[in-house]
Every structure is written in C-alpha cells, then in structure tokens.
Amino acid sequence: MLTTVSNSDFKMSRIVQGMMRLNNWGMNIDELENFILETIDLGVTSFDHADIYGGNHLCESIFGEVLKKNKYIRNKIQIITKCDIRYNHNSNALVRKYYDTSKEYIINTVEKSLKSLNTDYIDLFLIHRPDLLMNPDEIAEAFYELHKSGKVLYFGVSNFTPQQFKTLQSRLNIKLITNQIEISPYSLEHFYNENVYFLMEEQINPMAWSPLAGGKLLNPDDDKSERINKALKMVAKDINIDELDIIIFSWLLSHPLGIFPISGSGKINRLKNAVKALDVKLNKEQWYAIYTASLGYNVP
Ligand code: NAP
Numbered sequence: 001m002l003t004t005v006s007n008s009d010f011k012m013s014r015i016v017q018g019m020m021r022l023n024n025w026g027m028n029i030d031e032l033e034n035f036i037l038e039t040i041d042l043g044v045t046s047f048d049h050a051d052i053y054g055g056n057h058l059c060e061s062i063f064g065e066v067l068k069k070n071k072y073i074r075n076k077i078q079i080i081t082k083c084d085i086r087y088n089h090n091s092n093a094l095v096r097k098y099y100d101t102s103k104e105y106i107i108n109t110v111e112k113s114l115k116s117l118n119t120d121y122i123d124l125f126l127i128h129r130p131d132l133l134m135n136p137d138e139i140a141e142a143f144y145e146l147h148k149s150g151k152v153l154y155f156g157v158s159n160f161t162p163q164q165f166k167t168l169q170s171r172l173n174i175k176l177i178t179n180q181i182e183i184s185p186y187s188l189e190h191f192y193n194e195n196v197y198f199l200m201e202e203q204i205n206p207m208a209w210s211p212l213a214g215g216k217l218l219n220p221d222d223d224k225s226e227r228i229n230k231a232l233k234m235v236a237k238d239i240n241i242d243e244l245d246i247i248i249f250s251w252l253l254s255h256p257l258g259i260f261p262i263s264g265s266g267k268i269n270r271l272k273n274a275v276k277a278l279d280v281k282l283n284k285e286q287w288y289a290i291y292t293a294s295l296g297y298n299v300p
Pocket of ligand 1: 017018019020021048049128158159180181208209210211212213214215216218219245262263264265266267270
C-alpha cells in the first residue's frame with residue numbers, strides 16, 4: 001500500500017493511521033503495541049502525530065514507549081508529526097493558544113518530538129496551522145537545519161490556503177510535499193477555496209483529516225450529517241456494501257487528486273474498512289449523490 005507522495009521520493013501508506021485520539025482508546029502499552037503491529041500487517045504503515053495530541057500532549061510519548069519496547073517497529077513505519085500550536089496552561093496567561101513558527105520554536109519542538117517518540121528522525125514534518133506572523137525565511141532556515149542534520153526527511157504543511165502554501169514554498173529549497181487538510185463529505189471547504197485545484201495543478205497529494213467528520217457521518221447529529229448518512233446508505237445499497245465507512249473512504253479515494261485519508265479510529269476492524277475502500281471505486285453518480293446530500297440542494 002506504500003504510495004509515492006507528490007512525485008517525491010517519499011512513500012506513505014495510502015491509508016494513514018491518525019494518533020490524535022490515542023489517549024481515548026484506553027490501551028496499555030502492550031495493547032497499543034498489538035494495535036500498531038496489526039496496523040502494519042494491514043499495510044497501514046504511516047502514523048500521524050502532532051506535538052500537542054492527547055491530554056497533557058502525551059500521544060507522542062505513549063507511542064514512543066512502544067517504539068522503545070519493540071525495536072522491530074521503527075523501520076517498518078513512517079512517522080508524521082507537526083508543530084506550531086502553542087498552549088498556555090497558566091490561567092493568568094494573556095491568551096490560551098497561539099501559533100509559533102519561529103526557527104527556535106520549530107527546532108526545539110522537533111527535538112522534543114524525537115525524544116518523546118524515541119526515534120532519531122521524523123519522516124515527514126508539517127507546520128500544523130498557518131501562523132499569521134509566519135516569516136518564511138525563518139521557517140526555511142529551520143527546515144534546512146533539520147534536513148541537513150537528518151532529523152527530518154520530508155516537509156509539508158497543514159490547513160494552508162494555496163497562497164499561504166505558495167508563499168512558504170517560494171522561500172524554500174526543499175519541496176513541500178503535502179498539505180494536510182480537512183476533507184470529507186461533511187467538510188467541502190477545500191473544493192471552494194481553490195485548494196483542491198491548486199494542489200492538483202502542483203501535483204501535491206493532500207492528506208485528509210477527519211475523513212468521517214470525527215464519526216459524525218456514522219452517528220449523525222445535525223441535518224447535514226443526517227442527509228449525508230441517508231445518501232451513504234443509498235450508495236451502499238447501490239454497490240452492495242454494508243459498511244458506510246467503506247463508502248466514505250472510497251468517496252475520498254475515488255477523487256483524482258490522490259488523497260491520503262487519515263483514519264482516526266482506534267478499532268482495528270474500522271481500519272480494515274478503510275483499507276477495503278481501496279478496492280471500491282465510486283462512479284460519478286454515486287460520488288455526486290453524496291456531495292449533493294452534503295450541499296442540501298442539486299448542483300446547478
Ligand atoms: P475520523 O476518522 O473522522 O474520526 C474518528 C472518530 O470517529 C473516532 O472517535 C472513532 O471512534 C469514530 N468512528 C470511526 N468509525 C466509526 C463508526 N463506524 N461508527 C461510529 N464512530 C466511528 O478522524 P479524526 O480522528 O477526527 O481525525 C483523524 C486524524 O487526523 C487524527 O488522528 C489526526 O492525526 C489528524 N488530524 C489533523 C488535524 C490537523 O489540523 N492537521 C486536525 C484533526 C485531526 P472509535 O475510535 O471508537 O472507532
């Protein structure tokens with residue numbers, strides 16, 4: 001399932017395992033080790049982290065415990081992580097949350113991630129969110145140092161608009177190989193802000209976060225998710241597949257952009273459904289039925 005990303009030398013599994021909810025899975029280290037091994041057996045070898053994931057930001061270090069315990073795993077997987085979201089936990093702080101893409105902060109945070117994850121290198125490092133105070137030249141210096149030292153192999157961004165992407169890329173000698181964005185039948189924003197067409201033109205494969213809208217498409221809780229859920233059931237019947245999550249992943253995978261969906265479930269059977277979706281191709285009518293349900297009206 002390893003797939004070349006954006007015509008670069010980097011390969012990631014087409015389905016990526018997200019680690020943001022790891023703290024909610026209630027797994028001890030042995031159970032997490034088993035989960036990771038089962039995930040690798042399925043061909044899902046890429047794991048998406050961020051420095052801030054988990055209560056007390058512990059997801060990276062819990063994962064790192066497994067890498068320390070089982071030395072077999074590191075060479076079999078690709079680790080993606082991100083930074084720039086800073087939290088102030090002090091109640092007297094001026095602001096609870098802000099972004100920091102200074103060279104010093106990026107380098108220090110990557111050093112911390114390496115330590116937490118018990119690894120010498122990050123396969124793919126992303127700027128988590130566009131920083132209004134971003135200085136592309138400073139980011140370029142940080143990326144260059146991290147790359148030169150072998151601490152980070154590849155770089156990308158997350159939640160960037162086309163212009164933000166172009167601005168940062170214009171100062172880098174290193175190619176940004178992905179933009180990790182929210183795309184699902186529930187979240188269509190990037191079809192409207194030109195990102196999808198920009199990425200296609202640049203031949204950049206995006207990663208899609210919250211592909212199931214955080215589970216909402218399976219357990220609808222508003223009119224829009226109800227409509228989409230109904231359409232998913234109709235498409236599922238049309239192609240004789242029972243599991244709606246297969247249809248959702250295949251909606252993403254069927255798009256010509258070459259999206260890498262990030263599954264957020266901690267249940268191996270649900271990840272298996274994401275993998276099964278690789279063999280399901282929706283036709284245009286089925287794809288548009290889901291899209292139209294999300295819009296709530298027919299296309300013009
Ligand atoms: P998701 O796959 O849309 O949602 C996962 C949630 O849906 C889990 O709580 C899961 O519960 C539930 N779920 C899955 N299948 C279900 C089913 N059949 N029925 C009911 N509930 C179901 O993805 P996500 O966790 O929101 O995001 C995925 C990853 O994207 C994250 O782990 C993170 O790596 C990344 N992310 C990135 C950003 C960014 O800004 N770059 C933002 C958010 C997330 P169970 O665990 O019980 O199955």
